[in-house]
Amino acid sequence: MNKDSLLYPQINSSRNIENNLNYQKIYPIIVIDAIFFQFYKTGIARVWRSLLEEWAASGYAKHIVVLDRVGTAPKISGIRYRNVQQYDYSKTDADRIMLQQVCNEENADLFVSTYYTTPISTPSVFMAYDMIPEIMRWNLAEPMWREKHYAIRHAYRYIAISENTARDLAKFFPHIHASSITVAHCGVKSIFSPAIPEEISSFKVKYSISKPYFLLVGASTGYKNTILFIQAFAKLTNKQDFEIVYTGASFLSESDRKAFLSGITIHKLQLEDEELKLAYSGAVALVYPSKYEGFGLPILEALSCGCPVITCANASIPEVAGEAAIYVNDSDVDELTKALSEVQKLDVRQSLISAGLSQSKKFSWSKMADLVSSALQSAAANIENAKKASAELSVHVEKFERQLLEETIDSSQFLNLVSGCMNLYEIDPEDESVLADLRLIRKRIANFWLSAAVEELESLYLGNIGKAHQILQNSAFKKTQLTEVEQTFVDELVEKLAKGLDNSRAINYRLAAMLYCLENEGDRTHFPNWLQ
Incomplete structure (x- = not known):
């Protein structure tokens, strides 16, 4: 390599x-x-x-x-x-x-x-x-x-x-x-700009376009909604004065052609950018009745070429076209027919062309590239910071775990430790180090309940360990998302709880489960009064 x-x-x-x-x-x-x-x-x-x-x-x-x-x-x-x-x-x-x-x-x-x-x-x-x-x-x-x-x-x-x-x-x-x-909005290539009349004339001669034409770019069935244009164009009183130019997949069945576009010349073209610019520049309008767009590049390209745009105010389209387009309802044939007539008026065309050229200047590939690269730099920096924070958290957790093991779990010192951590949690519930500390405390208490002798549970629950338990159980921390390791532990508890009171250690399992906000902790009425 x-x-x-x-x-x-x-x-x-x-x-x-x-x-x-x-x-x-x-x-x-x-x-x-x-x-x-x-x-x-x-x-x-x-x-x-x-x-x-x-x-x-x-x-x-x-x-x-x-x-x-x-x-x-x-x-x-x-x-x-x-x-x-x-x-x-x-x-x-x-x-x-x-x-x-x-x-x-x-x-x-x-x-x-x-x-x-x-x-x-x-x-x-x-x-x-x-x-x-x-x-x-x-x-x-x-x-x-x-x-x-x-x-x-x-x-x-x-x-x-x-x-x-x-x-x-x-x-x-x-x-x-x-x-x-x-x-990060898309941009438009500099090649998309108004063409001169001689260039447009040569383009039309090359493709045998002999009349003014409406342009469809990326025409297709489905959400591109090209059928709306076909039906609206068919209702134009002067439709015989126009031809249709389109790029994209075939969108017209033979039956639709006969029903709506009989006698109309239709040009299907595959165009590179240099000629697409000419197609935009020479069109009466780009007609783009899409029901949904992630962006709508053809609209921006048309505006940049001084081509009037008729479209629908759906999804991202208004972000791109702004006030520089004629908007129609994506299911209203008569409204689109009216727009096809309106765009033929010289004053309307000039107003749309001027607004479109101004609107297109808001977008550029250099601006998008800067936004994307900044986002990538920021993401990388955040990941690096997260790695450092994770390493620091790991050291903190290891240190706290040692401190935790040094405390007798049923002592006033342990209870004070739990109270202190909970106070810090209430100040900042998103502090990762505090969350890590509380997870360690919760797991140690849960393990203690699982290993305790059944006959000692009542006296222990009424002591300091029970008070520490209740601090955790009654806090919002109980509802925090579980880690993968915690989820595995909880799944094991659920399996044990499913066996019910017939299990000799049912109370042990219930005490551990109470710390993890389990819905299936068992029927309270069947447990001792001190645990109700």
């Missing part, structure tokens, strides 16, 4: 030692899986290509290692690539192992996937483009969406390409706190 000499120095000369010191200054190292390019070249590919280009230009690329799936990633000067195997949805477990191995070899601090892959343990930042499968109630058991949800649960932090996507992410995954999501 070829390894970059800076990142993998052979420490056998003063020059290589210097390189090694330089390497140590590069922090964080972020592995980006360019898997999306293996499957698609659509909008998400545009997002990541633009980010990588911006980072290569700004120098942030020194932090980046791009995993190139069988040579499908875009090759950008200044980006370091590493070839990896093709992704296979039937071998996701093996892929996770491979990704973790790569992260280990690269000393990665963070992992980011362009499309829902995950390593085993390296902290990841999840890029949320949309929640269309969840909103539209697609089959979430399909491998692609299963892996998406796995990646969301695995992630440490999140980046969303719109405020609406951020809200939807938090809606479907309530455990995600808003503070862990960074919103």
Whole structure:
């Protein structure tokens, strides 16, 4: 395997030692899986290509290692690539192992996937483009969406390409706190700008477009809602004066063509950015009646080219179009027909073009790249701080555990220790060191009850250990989330409690269970009065 000499120095000369010191200054190292390019070249590919280009230009690329799936990633000067195997949805477990191995070899601090892959343990930042499968109630058991949800649960932090996507992410995954999501709007390439009349004329001649035309970009059935345009266009009184240009999948059945668009010339085109700019610039309007968008790049591109936009105020679309578009209800055919007529008026067009050019200036890839890189830096710093805090907590816990074992559990000193910890908890219920101390105290008391002689339980419960027990039992701490080790312990208690009073040590198990907020602690009426 070829390894970059800076990142993998052979420490056998003063020059290589210097390189090694330089390497140590590069922090964080972020592995980006360019898997999306293996499957698609659509909008998400545009997002990541633009980010990588911006980072290569700004120098942030020194932090980046791009995993190139069988040579499908875009090759950008200044980006370091590493070839990896093709992704296979039937071998996701093996892929996770491979990704973790790569992260280990690269000393990665963070992992980011362009499309829902995950390593085993390296902290990841999840890029949320949309929640269309969840909103539209697609089959979430399909491998692609299963892996998406796995990646969301695995992630440490999140980046969303719109405020609406951020809200939807938090809606479907309530455990995600808003503070862990960074919103970074997409940008628009500089190539998307108003074309001159001669360029538009040449474009129309090339594709035999002989009349004014309405443009559909990414046209398809389903949530893209192209059928609304077909039905609305069919009701235009002057529809014969126009043609239709569209990009994307075929959206028109032969029966729909005959029913709604008989006699209308329709052009299906596959356009690169240079010609897409001309298509936008020459159109009467971009018609984009989508029911949901994670962002809506075609809208922003159209605005940048001085193309009027007719769309629907759904999901993220108002964030992108602002007040520079004509909005219609996504199920109102007559309203869209009226908008198609309105946009033909010169004064309306000029107003929309001017507003659109102004609105488009609010978005840029450089701004998005800065926001994303800042979010990645912040996530890496938080992880590093968490590691340090964890190490410090480990030392603290070890020290407190020794102190705890030195105290006689039924002594006034132990009771004072419990009271002191509970006072600290009430001051700051999120203090990790206090929570760790209370967990140790709770486990020691629980173990004490489990090992105590049955005939001594009453006198012990009425003494200092019982008072310490009640301090924990009556506090909010009892409802804090259990650690994995605690959950295993509780599961064992539940199994023992299920045997009921026939078990000779039922009271011992009940006393231990009372400390963990178990619903199934047993029927109180069948226990001694001192335990009611």
